[in-house]
Every structure is written in C-alpha cells, then in structure tokens.
Amino acid sequence: MVVVFLLILINRITTLWFNQPQFCPTVEWSRDAITFVNTSTAGISEGDIFIDANNTIYIAVSQKKQILIWHENTTYPMIIGRDDWSLIFSIFVPNTSEIYISFSDSKIIKWMASTNTFVNITHFQQPCRDIFIDIENHLYCSLYNLAVVVKTSVNGKTPMMIMAGITNIAGSTPDKLYGPSGIFVDRNLDLYVADTWNNRVQLFSSGKNIGKTVAGQSSSDITIALKRPHSTALDADKYLFISDNGNNRIVASGPNGFRCLLGCNGMGKQPHQLNHPMAISFDVHKNVFVYDAANKRFQKFDLQIYSCQNVPVTTRILSYILPS
Template sequence: MGLSLDAEGNNCVDDWGNDRILSFYLISEQKETVERYKKNSASYNRPKLTLCETWDSNAITFANRTFIGEQPTGIFINTNNTIFILDRKNSRIVVWQPGSMMPAINISSKSLTNSWTLFVNKEGDIHAGNSEFIIRKTFWYPIKPYTERAMKISGPCTGLFIDKNNYLYCSLMNSHRVDKINLNDETIMQSIVAAGTGCPGPLLNMLDHPHGIFVDMNIDLYVADTYNNRVQRFTADQFHGITVAGFGAQVHFILNRPTNIVLDADGYLFIVESQSHRIVRSIPNGFRCLVGCSSKSGTSSSQLHNPQVMAFDKIGNIYVTDTNNRRIQKFNVRVWSNGTYACYYYVSEGISLSRNSHIQDRIP
C-alpha cells in the first residue's frame, strides 16, 4: 500500500489488497469556489472536476424541438454561460442568454445550410461550417450579423475548434482528415492538413469519418475518430497519432462511434458515444460511464438517442445534443458541501466503477 499527498491536501492510497485506488478529497467552500470558477483564458468552459465527480442520472430537458427544430447537431457554451445551439435542418443558430430558459436570439442564414457544428471565439464571433466554407458571423448582437468566409472546405465540417494561437480547425468527415488555417492572416483562405491522409484507414496517421475535435493549451489535437471507434491525439505538427481511448489504446475500453471529445481543466477526456448513447470519461488507468449508462437508446430522462456533442457550463453541468430525440439534455453536476469525502474505483480491463462516501450531504 502506498500513499501520496498533493499540494491541496488531497491524498491517494493504493489499496492493493482490495484491488482499488482510494482517493480522499478535501472539500471546502472557498476551494470549491476558487476551483470551479477559475479564470479561463479560452472562450469555452473547462471546469475543475474531481475524479469521482458525479452527475444526476436523470436529465432536465433544456430545449425541445419547439426551440431547436428536428436536427440539433451542435452546441457551444461560452464562459459567460451563453448557450448557442445549431439547428441544422432549419439553417439557424438559437442563442440563450445566461440563466434564461427562453431563447433570446435566432440567427437564420442560407450560409448555415448543411452546417453540423459551431464554435464561438472570445470576441463573440460565431464560426460554423457548411459544405463549402467555414463562415464567420461577427457583430451578431444587438445588430444584424455580418457574414464573411473564413476558410474554404470540401464537404461537411463535423468538428470545429479555434486554438489559443487563433488557428481554426475543421474535421472533414468525408475527406477523413482535419484541416486548419491561421485566422491571423486574413489573406489566406486555403487550409493545410493537421491530421489524416485523406484516405480512410486504421493506421496511426489515418482517420475514418472523424467528427469532434479539441485542441489543448499544448496544441495537442484530439480527434473523435468515429468509424475507427477510437480517440486520437496528435501532438503539435505531428501526423502520427497516439490512440488515447478505444480500439488500439493502451487501456482496453470499447468505444462505439465516438462523435465528440472534451477535456476538463486537468486534461481528462469526456467522450460522447453516439451508438452506445452515453457519455464516458477517463480516469487514471481506465474509463467511467457518466450518463446514459444502460447503453440503450430511449426517450426517458436517463436515456439518450444518437447524441452528437456535449458542452460544459461554468460549473460543470453537461449539456448534450440528444439528436434523435430532438432535444438538448442537461445533466446537473452534484456539488459536495464542506468536509472530506473519499472515493474509490476498481479497474478491470479498463472498465471502472466508482463509489463515493462523505461526511456531509451533497448540496442540492
């Protein structure tokens, strides 16, 4: 048995006799406030979450087809908790202001036809990709949006991301690659390849119908390599990826059509599996299911049907495009009160189960 203590007073115990890792977390109101609302230099949320964080198994329907149409495929939540949802079928973006349950803005445009996803930068510019161009909508509020072309593409863009250096990345599903362009140079419209060869395949330099992408602060590119049932990481300017989840990864864990990948503040992965109808996360030496854990599609509040994309709000609540149910589901994170709590998780072939115990009740 070994014990380690971090700088914040949390400790981990290797309880080898019981085949488990036991973590004790020191939770205080001050620490909770500082960590969860830690200043974020990006336009999106990367909340500070513990390894044993849990979410309500039953979701709240944030928006149904009345507001977001028949085919919601993209969602983005900025650090002010403004929510942007892409209604693909109706070629529009619907915007909710922080704390509101009713949409405040409806942006309709022919340039959004066949768009799959969207990304909003720190300046509030909305980027969305149709089958020919990544378009950028500026000055979207309170006056009529101004639309300009930011990047020429060939086919639908199923993932969008802007990194800290203002490079725009587009995941090209039908071309089996990820392209990028430097937005700092407005004279350039032609992109360059960031990952993939253009041919589908399982090799480490290849992709097969990629979807969601994420670029961390080290400029490492993460790709939901959908038809290869894996998540790939490409370090900056490298074309051979490392499989970090799914088929071919060091830790055995089966993914079924992953379509989105998000990282929290500590770099742990949150993966949307469209055909297992669930969201899973990485933990040391394994993975853990968070929501939709029956892996069966359905319409109940605990089920999803072909989810595509997830996003965190400021405190770590999960919003997911429950596409075939034509709704946006919100899974609330369970926040702990002051005190110390322990969690432990068993690792068996990469499939992890966690249990929690604590000395005070959760805050509702």
C-alpha cells in the first residue's frame, strides 16, 4: 500500500503540462523584448499563449481563427483552425495530443492531434475568459460576466461546480468576484483568480469558498496596487506573476515582496514597454512570453542569466523556503 501511495504521489507531483521554473530572488529579464509574433501574422484583439514542458509554443490568433504551433527549434508554425470559429479566448494543452479551446460563443472544443479532428466538449452559459486543467483532470472556467469560476470534467459530462464567487452577484467581499479573468490551479488544488474589476488576485484554498486577497491594495499582507489584473501564474516556489493590465506591466512576488518586472517604464509600443498585457507564460529556458494585447504582439523577454550568478547559495535556499 505504501508503494502504491508513493507512486500516486510522485505522479501527482510530476504531472505538469506547463513550465513552473524556479528563480533566484534577484532574477531579471531583458529590458527590451523580442517580438515573437506581431500584427503581420496576427491581427488580434483576443489571444492566448501556452508553452508546454517540451517547449512547444501554442499561440491563439483570435481574429484569424487559428492556433499557431511551434515545436522546439522550428522556424515556421503548424496551423490549425476553422473558418466557422468565433473569437478564441483561451487555450490549454494537457498533453501533446490535444488542445482545449475556449470561444466567445461559450463553446469548449478539443483538437485531437492523432486524427486532426475537433471534438465538442461542453457549452457554458457564458464564454470562458480563461480555462485551466488541474492535475486531477478537472476543467476550470472563469465566467467573467457571471462573476464565478466553475469546474467540470475534461469531457464536460459531470455537473458544473462553482469553485469561487456567487452566480450573477458581483461584489468585493471575500466570497465574491467581479469580472474574474485569468485562473491558475496549483498542485494542492488551490485556486488563484485574477479578480479584474476588484483590482486584486484572490486565493481560494482547496474546498473553500471564501477567498483571501494575495495581491492588490485590499490585501492584509504587504503587496502591490493592481489595476484590472488579467492573468496570473505561479513559479515553482509559489510566487505570483501577474499581468497588471491597467498599469501596463508584469509584476511578481518574491522573498522580498512584490516588484515590477517587465514594462516598468509606462505604457507604449517600444520594446521595453507594454500596452494592456494579458496572458503570460514561461518557456523551458525560463524566458517570459507576454501577450501585449493593445500592441497586437506576443513579446519574449529573455532571462538574464547573470542576474543570479552572484547570489550566495544560502540566500537562494532561504528564498525558496520563506513564505510568500
């Protein structure tokens, strides 16, 4: 029994389809980004990015009704899509053989690589602003207009459960949401929600319907002011990375508190600036990709390896065990 339990535990811990790098406390990225995809490829108003553990990059080009796929070391993307699609809001890739896609017409479909076919999964009451699949294969959906986050099975056949918020009742109390956007579910099944119009990020511990503000001015902890946060992600040490959409920057927590990481010089279209950033993703080399929505481009900020070279080993270890 002990061996079986350990095997289940190991599988649960290691089954990740996306990258959650570990960083030193002084980590930095290049000030100027490289444009990975721009308007000439993507005439976009909505879009998303997902980078899997094989370093395959998936970019949703909403207005062109396409998903572009770059495998490691390839120059030109593979393209999947259909002319009858509505706008793409979100994508999630739980393994190399399928892509889950959320649309503005409230549908969720799955693309099967083995047969190059699309399968209807489910249809929600409202569009999913973001989707996420946890390590137990539950599909989460942030229903922006209904002020809730719900979950179902990946085949869409189990009844929906409300995981955060109260249906059709927006608010700023710990049990409510107002325009939930980006969602992230960690290995403990704790749910993080970018609560856009409350200017905060909420943490709903597994099985709890009362949230705690972990980023935003209303937090009881030392934090940072946010303006319409759109997406959130965790690194390997459970530090938060947030696309602070209304402030045109990417911010993150760490052992020394929150700080601005990218786009810290105000709104603009220069390589060091962002204009209403939305999705964020890490590649296997710890570079950061950002969907810079109003500039209609996907930006890549390269990791500055030297930024961690002079950090004492003891400092790095302490930074990993101190609470965020």
